[in-house]
Amino acid sequence: xxxxxxxxxxxxxxxxxxxxxxxxxxxxxxxxxxxxxxxxxxxxxxxxxxxxxxxxxxxxxxxxxxxxxxxxxxxxxxxxxxxxxxxxxxxxxxxxxxxxxxxxxxxxxxxxxxxxxxxxxxxxxxxxxxxxxxxxxxxxxxxxxxxxxxxxxxxxxxxxxxxxxxxxxxxxxxxxxxxxxxxxxxxxxxxxxxxxxxxxxxxxxxxxxxxxxxxxxxxxxxxx
Numbered sequence: 001x002x003x004x005x006x007x008x009x010x011x012x013x014x015x016x017x018x019x020x021x022x023x024x025x026x027x028x029x030x031x032x033x034x035x036x037x038x039x040x041x042x043x044x045x046x047x048x049x050x051x052x053x054x055x056x057x058x059x060x061x062x063x064x065x066x067x068x069x070x071x072x073x074x075x076x077x078x079x080x081x082x083x084x085x086x087x088x089x090x091x092x093x094x095x096x097x098x099x100x101x102x103x104x105x106x107x108x109x110x111x112x113x114x115x116x117x118x119x120x121x122x123x124x125x126x127x128x129x130x131x132x133x134x135x136x137x138x139x140x141x142x143x144x145x146x147x148x149x150x151x152x153x154x155x156x157x158x159x160x161x162x163x164x165x166x167x168x169x170x171x172x173x174x175x176x177x178x179x180x181x182x183x184x185x186x187x188x189x190x191x192x193x194x195x196x197x198x199x200x201x202x203x204x205x206x207x208x209x210x211x212x213x214x215x216x217x218x219x220x221x222x223x224x
Contacts, residue, residue, distance in 0.1 A: 110135030134168030
């Protein structure tokens with residue numbers, strides 16, 4: 001992958017916020033299909049949002065242990081470029097969904113400590129992309145978007161069999177450091193660009209993308 005850092009803004013629910021994300025330079029936009037989330041959208045809402053996304057920006061659907069019927073309705077009704085699996089899907093399930101729906105699959109893997117790294121190797125062999133995220137706490141009601149980060153040193157310099165994206169507690173104030181330390185060339189943000197849970201902020205999205213794109217120069221400086 002080139003030096004350019006690609007940003008995914010996840011949990012978009014409002015057409016104006018989606019346009020602001022794209023205008024700021026987001027390369028991926030994410031729609032959440034998880035009723036417990038403040039970022040949850042219906043199929044009709046997601047379809048309207050997705051149809052307004054310009055060419056060159058990938059449309060990603062975040063699902064959590066969705067069954068075949070739910071995923072079939074999703075893929076049929078919403079024009080998508082990628083499925084993001086954020087539940088307890090097994091490697092076999094990841095492979096089966098890729099084969100069934102013909103879409104690239106991104107698998108989220110939560111990291112809290114060294115014992116979690118083996119899962120990244122395992123899923124990296126069957127997914128099209130990995131989302132390396134902070135593992136939610138045991139009492140968390142959401143699988144992501146909790147504003148938690150993890151020790152980035154755990155993955156510093158590590159690579160997997162497929163492209164990957166860094167997530168978990170990122171915001172404009174720390175994303176450049178996270179990129180410089182881990183070597184990530186793709187980053188995902190949700191709560192870190194919100195004014196309140198589920199409500200994106202155009203200025204925060206723009207600041208985050210600027211900070212992420214500035215990180216390449218920082219990482220080069222750090223390596224010198």
